[in-house]
Amino acid sequence: MDLRGKRVLVMGLGLQGSGMASARYAAQQGAQVRVTDMGSPEVLAPSVRSLAGLPIEFILGEHREEDFLWAEIVIRNPGVPWTSPYIQLAQAHGAQIEMEIGLFFLACPGRIIGITGTRGKTTTTSLIYEILRASGAPTLIGGNVAGVETLSLLPHITPETLVVLELSSWQLEGLAPHKISPSVAVMTNIYPDHLNTYSGMEAYAEAKANIFRHQKAGDIAIFNYDNPWTRRFGAQAPAQSYYTSLERGGSFPRAEAESTQLTPFIFSDTPLAGRHNLENILLATTTARLLGIPDQIIAETVRRFHGVEHRLADVRKLNGVRYINDSTSTTPIAGQVALEAFKDPIVLIAGGNTKHLPLEQWPERIVERCREVILLSGSGTDELLPAIQRAAERAGRENPVRGVFNDYREAWDRAVQLAQPGDILLLSPGFTSFGMFLNEFDRGDKFVVYVQAL
Structure with a gap:
């Protein structure tokens, strides 16, 4: 242009x-x-x-x-x-x-691998990037990655460059007017999100669908079979389509969805916590295989990949308490998944401002898995607080909430006081951060600085 x-x-x-x-x-x-x-x-x-x-x-x-x-x-x-x-x-x-991303696609001479989804897109993007880089291929990362100016990558891109882009629903809207999609598209999952911006789930999911809508027959698309939305989209894609399924233990072409012959999951010991991260790993390793990367390189990269900042990231262990930063948990489903990733007793710091999303099973999981809960004030907290009380009453348990705080340092001080050796002290807010912090990254950065100073 x-x-x-x-x-x-x-x-x-x-x-x-x-x-x-x-x-x-x-x-x-x-x-x-x-x-x-x-x-x-x-x-x-x-x-x-x-x-x-x-x-x-x-x-x-x-x-x-x-x-x-x-x-x-x-x-x-x-x-x-x-x-x-x-x-x-x-x-x-x-x-x-x-939009920035539309201008980038129009000018980019390299092969673009695009990743979207409600949860897991940053981890999947980062792991794909690390695997491709480990193979020796010229590789760059951008899109919805904090601190990366995607348009500024253009001078470094040749036709041989693999460009790995995390793409949000909003960014994907910028591709629709030009009827362009990446040559390799990966969809992790679709859950309720951004319903304060979109008219409903269909509109939100359709924005995500721009990642594959304008692909060509020779392009590649990979979908998570275990998520109903992405399974449905996989059936609609014009490209060569593949599914991954953690439940079935591998990956398979769309045409063989009913077959029992799967390409097995490359699984190495991983430092990443939670079943959702196994889904991310399966998507990333399947994508790398389809791009011709040898299994040995894939497995070695998975083994040493420690995840992404602000996403169930280990900050430190002090006095027997393990401190976890999951500040990019900005939806109830993210908060729920974080709790399901751990078996040890949890002291949870949650709360913030709402995007008007369903709380799903998050209040029940809080009551089941958290011994103590500290909440940061906000409109989302106003929704969550009575839901936790109702979940506790249904379960016949004590309400674990120990206070709602307007000052985040006071909240974190109280959480530290409540934590005991063997506990997980988990920052997984489940809501947005605006008002108390600049954004979720600022929230996570401040938490890390606080914990490191203890």
């Missing part, structure tokens, strides 16, 4: 890379660039500093209609919905609406 001389407005600068990459790319392509973000100049100062020296105008702390009327192209941050009145205004006045 030729941006030279075009009036380009980047909506959403952010702190994690996407907005910065879009602004830098547009400026380097010779566009007239403005950036607008509701965040304050103080909060966004690191992002502004990273773009120093480029001809970019910043409008921070507000959105102005005049900027959207000025723009010929608006590049929206993944967190900005299509329904934004500013996006609608720009579109009504003839502006082209784009």
Whole structure:
């Protein structure tokens, strides 16, 4: 896409890379660039500093209609919905609406391996990347990866490069107008999420489905057979499709879904906790096999792969207590899965702000598996607190909640006081972090700093 001389407005600068990459790319392509973000100049100062020296105008702390009327192209941050009145205004006045990931796909000469899903996409993406890198193939990682400016990878990509991208539902919306999908698509699972943004599960799942909708017959798609949504999508894909099934113990082509002849699961001793991580490993190893990576390299990489920051990550063990950071647990199902990953007694730190998702079996699991629970205040906590009380009454057990805290340090102090040797002290909030923290990564970073200082 030729941006030279075009009036380009980047909506959403952010702190994690996407907005910065879009602004830098547009400026380097010779566009007239403005950036607008509701965040304050103080909060966004690191992002502004990273773009120093480029001809970019910043409008921070507000959105102005005049900027959207000025723009010929608006590049929206993944967190900005299509329904934004500013996006609608720009579109009504003839502006082209784009996203960073769409611009990247249009310009990328390498082979793209895209991974999406509600849970597990970051771990699966990271493991695929590590396996491909271990094979010696030229490999890069990007997409919905914190701190990576995906557009900035372009100068380093040749036709031989394998580009591994984690793709959120919002990013995948950016591919739909161009009718493009990655040549290798991986779907981990679909659970309720972002229902405060989408009209319902069908709309959310359809956004995810863009990862395979526009593939060609010679492309590859891999789906988790054990999840009803991804099993259904596997039947619809136009590419060569494969399923993985932890329940059945392996992987198989779509055409052999009824067969008992499976390609067995490459399983090495893994330091990753939880059944859900075995699903992630199966998806990653199957993808690597289909890309021609030898089993020995796959197995060795799985054995030494310790997971991803903020996702059931071991922080340290102190006085017999194991501290676990699962700050990217922003949905009830994520909170539930985290509890199911451990057998030792749990002191849980949870709570935050709601995305209006069903709590599922999370309150029951909290009552079953947690000896003590500390909650951070928020709209989600207001939903969870009575649900835990009802679950405790049904189970004939004491309510494990020991308090709701407005100050996260006070909450963490109390959790440490309650923990005993042999316990897991688990930060797995199950809700978003806004209000008390900048985002889930900031929440996890602060927890790690706190624990390391004990």
